[in-house]
Amino acid sequence: MKVHMVAAINAALKQEMQKDPSVMCLGEDIGVNGGVFRVTDKLQEEFGKDRVVDTPLAEAGIVGASIGLALGGMKPIPEIQFSGFSYQAFHHIKQHMARFRQRTHNTMHLPMVLRAPCSGGIRALEHHSESPEAFFIHCQGIKVVMPSGPYDAKGLLISAIRDPDPVVFLEPKKIYRSFKEEVPEEEYTLELGKAKLVKEGKDVTIITWGAMLKVVEAAAELCKDVDLEIIDLRTLWPYDMETLVKSTNKTGRVVVVQEATRACSLASDIAANLQERCILKLEAPIERVSAWDIPFPHFALENYFLPNPQRVLKSIRKVREF
Amino acid sequence: MSIEEKGQFSVHYVQVMDKDGNIDMTLHPNLDESKIKELYHLMMLLRVMDEKCFNLQRSGKIGTYAQTRGQEASEVGSAFALEERDWVVPSFREMGVFIVRGVDKAKLIQGWNGDTRAFANPDGAHNLPLSIPIASQLLHAVGLAWAAKLQKKDEVVMVYFGDGATSEGDFHEAMNFAGVYKLPIVFFNQNNQWAISTPRTIQTATQTIAQKAIAYGFEGVQVDGNDVLGVYRITKEAIEKARRGEGPTLIEALTFRMGDHTTSDDAAKYRDPALVEEWKQKDPLLRLEKYFQKKGTWSDEYKNWVVSTVTKEVEDAVAAGLSVEAPSYEQLFDDVFAEKPWCLVEQQQQLKEELEGKKE
Ligand SMILES: Cc1ncc(C[n+]2csc(CCOP(=O)(O)OP(=O)(O)O)c2C)c(N)n1
Numbered sequence: 001m002k003v004h005m006v007a008a009i010n011a012a013l014k015q016e017m018q019k020d021p022s023v024m025c026l027g028e029d030i031g032v033n034g035g036v037f038r039v040t041d042k043l044q045e046e047f048g049k050d051r052v053v054d055t056p057l058a059e060a061g062i063v064g065a066s067i068g069l070a071l072g073g074m075k076p077i078p079e080i081q082f083s084g085f086s087y088q089a090f091h092h093i094k095q096h097m098a099r100f101r102q103r104t105h106n107t108m109h110l111p112m113v114l115r116a117p118c119s120g121g122i123r124a125l126e127h128h129s130e131s132p133e134a135f136f137i138h139c140q141g142i143k144v145v146m147p148s149g150p151y152d153a154k155g156l157l158i159s160a161i162r163d164p165d166p167v168v169f170l171e172p173k174k175i176y177r178s179f180k181e182e183v184p185e186e187e188y189t190l191e192l193g194k195a196k197l198v199k200e201g202k203d204v205t206i207i208t209w210g211a212m213l214k215v216v217e218a219a220a221e222l223c224k225d226v227d228l229e230i231i232d233l234r235t236l237w238p239y240d241m242e243t244l245v246k247s248t249n250k251t252g253r254v255v256v257v258q259e260a261t262r263a264c265s266l267a268s269d270i271a272a273n274l275q276e277r278c279i280l281k282l283e284a285p286i287e288r289v290s291a292w293d294i295p296f297p298h299f300a301l302e303n304y305f306l307p308n309p310q311r312v313l314k315s316i317r318k319v320r321e322f
Numbered sequence: 323m324s325i326e327e328k329g330q331f332s333v334h335y336v337q338v339m340d341k342d343g344n345i346d347m348t349l350h351p352n353l354d355e356s357k358i359k360e361l362y363h364l365m366m367l368l369r370v371m372d373e374k375c376f377n378l379q380r381s382g383k384i385g386t387y388a389q390t391r392g393q394e395a396s397e398v399g400s401a402f403a404l405e406e407r408d409w410v411v412p413s414f415r416e417m418g419v420f421i422v423r424g425v426d427k428a429k430l431i432q433g434w435n436g437d438t439r440a441f442a443n444p445d446g447a448h449n450l451p452l453s454i455p456i457a458s459q460l461l462h463a464v465g466l467a468w469a470a471k472l473q474k475k476d477e478v479v480m481v482y483f484g485d486g487a488t489s490e491g492d493f494h495e496a497m498n499f500a501g502v503y504k505l506p507i508v509f510f511n512q513n514n515q516w517a518i519s520t521p522r523t524i525q526t527a528t529q530t531i532a533q534k535a536i537a538y539g540f541e542g543v544q545v546d547g548n549d550v551l552g553v554y555r556i557t558k559e560a561i562e563k564a565r566r567g568e569g570p571t572l573i574e575a576l577t578f579r580m581g582d583h584t585t586s587d588d589a590a591k592y593r594d595p596a597l598v599e600e601w602k603q604k605d606p607l608l609r610l611e612k613y614f615q616k617k618g619t620w621s622d623e624y625k626n627w628v629v630s631t632v633t634k635e636v637e638d639a640v641a642a643g644l645s646v647e648a649p650s651y652e653q654l655f656d657d658v659f660a661e662k663p664w665c666l667v668e669q670q671q672q673l674k675e676e677l678e679g680k681k682e
């Protein structure tokens with residue numbers, strides 16, 4: 001069936017809850033209201049108020065309690081209403097969620113998935129548009145996943161729920177309902193840590209994730225003369241080095257495209273790793289396309305801030321013609 | 323071994339004017355009739371402005387908007403009790419407070435249109451911009467009050483927040499600091515009984531929000547938030563107490579969010595429409611009209627005059643707010659640091675080239 005990403009995520013949650021009674025969802029407005037984006041629509045009707053919980057308005061409470069729930073034998077899936085409000089829970093994320101396994105010498109662990117809508121492009125109010133993946137990666141000890149469409153969202157979320165370690169699952173809200181894809185009704189998993197080769201090519205490698213995949217595809221339309229190899233990272237941490245290195249060694253020219261800001265970002269990390277590993281095969285400096293190093297602006301200027309196909313194209317030309 | 327009582331605590335509910343406009347004269351805040359008319363005028367201005375903003379969002383002229391309908395008495399009555407030198411620290415649903423504070427209404431429209439210039443504060447007015455991260459502003463208010471106290475400035479801080487905000491840790495930390503340092507601050511809780519789809523009963527197991535003050539060592543009081551005279555009276559007292567150096571107060575204004583949470587929300591999904599009907603009977607403007615009728619100081623001409631005056635004012639503001647030139651991309655880079663670092667100089671240049679390239 002062809003469905004939007006919201007429906008695919010909803011189906012993943014539902015099937016995992018049907019299968020495993022320890023899986024539960026908690027967060028602000030996720031029950032009766034089905035979440036502000038309707039991702040958890042009708043789940044409370046099916047699973048009841050104990051497993052799909054409308055919590056008080058407190059992100060630190062939601063994440064901190066989820067850690068306890070996980071230690072106590074549940075598999076909590078806390079939702080943070082917008083990733084920009086995950087900062088309210090950051091002490092739990094950094095000090096506990098990321099380190100429980102380490103600080104108990106590998107004897108206690110946290111099977112939990114923190115879900116949050118992320119990224120911009122929908123003229124939202126302040127703090128509702130952020131791409132904070134690098135913060136979570138910097139916590140060390142958390143897996144970070146960001147799907148780029150409905151099919152991946154379902155398979156990746158099911159894998160995340162079954163993963164023994166904590167996962168932050170970031171959902172680009174711009175693509176919640178912007179397109180549909182064929183999504184199998186039955187459950188399926190997509191291995192965490194594996195990137196997807198979206199398109200094979202020989203001239204330039206483009207590495208991207210989340211809502212930026214559509215921007216990259218739009219840029220590809222504008223440069224049909226360049227044979228692009230497009231890789232969707234899917235799991236942002238720990239990412240699929242093997243696939244990236246292989247592609248880099250093949251094309252020798254790499255552009256990393258992210259919606260997040262640039263300094264100390266995932267794109268920077270990928271560029272550093274690839275130049276360390278592939279320097280003799282590189283034909284051009286690795287380009288990073290990103291948002292500017294400024295706070296996400298009020299929405300009147302967001303289109304100047306977010307990467308667009310022209311910006312991607314310029315970098316493709318630059319590495320191509322170097 | 324012994325057991326002794328450590329204290330007894332109680333919380334009061336105050337109403338000066340009931341829903342039929344009857345007044346308990348022993349509680350009257352001693353406001354001139356002309357001032358009460360002014361309150362009515364401001365509340366009508368807010369109502370008309372609010373409806374206008376809602377329609378502007380629906381016609382795609384502004385972005386997501388948070389309605390104030392039903393909360394006019396709570397917002398106007400409380401802000402009316404402040405002096406200009408006092409500080410206002412808002413959450414995001416306080417357009418009425420901004421109106422009372424004399425903020426340019428065209429700027430308010432511009433702000434809901436995602437334009438940063440609307441939040442510029444060139445004259446140093448003692449109003450912070452609206453704050454979206456729930457409850458975070460409470461601690462900033464505490465800091466402002468602390469600064470006033472340390473510098474012996476005669477300034478009281480009034481901070482606004484919703485019922486949902488009382489669940490955040492920031493709320494409790496702010497209340498605690500304010501109690502410990504005995505700060506000149508008034509915590510004004512607009513309990514409109516909903517935090518998006520979450521009713522107050524899911525937010526806290528306590529009977530009132532006001533009683534939370536007791537745990538932090540100061541007074542909490544609940545007031546009928548749709549009774550503008552009650553709100554004014556209680557807020558005025560709290561401000562004066564703070565000004566005398568007698569510390570903070572928590573005011574819980576019991577009101578109701580008549581509209582959806584914002585223009586992105588659909589309350590029909592989670593709220594019984596009968597509740598809304600019930601609260602219509604307690605409408606803050608209607609109540610004041612009944613009061614004037616009883617006093618014999620009311621006429622249809624007066625009402626028509628108020629409505630047409632504020633409508634004109636709002637229309638002018640909308641026209642001005644929507645006709646401003648689009649902001650320039652340069653402010654993206656100019657507004658971050660006092661002095662622009664190399665990376666922003668470089669990135670600004672890149673964006674400039676990108677935009678020039680597009681023009682070609
Ligand atoms: C820290 C944080 N978490 C979540 C949100 C999303 N959000 C915006 S308003 C709101 C409900 C606020 O309820 P309340 O405090 O009662 O204020 P009201 O909307 O009723 O005025 C929520 C959850 C937010 N803005 N900030």
Ligand SMILES: [Mg+2]
Nearest residue numbers: 484485516517
């Ligand atoms: Mg509320």
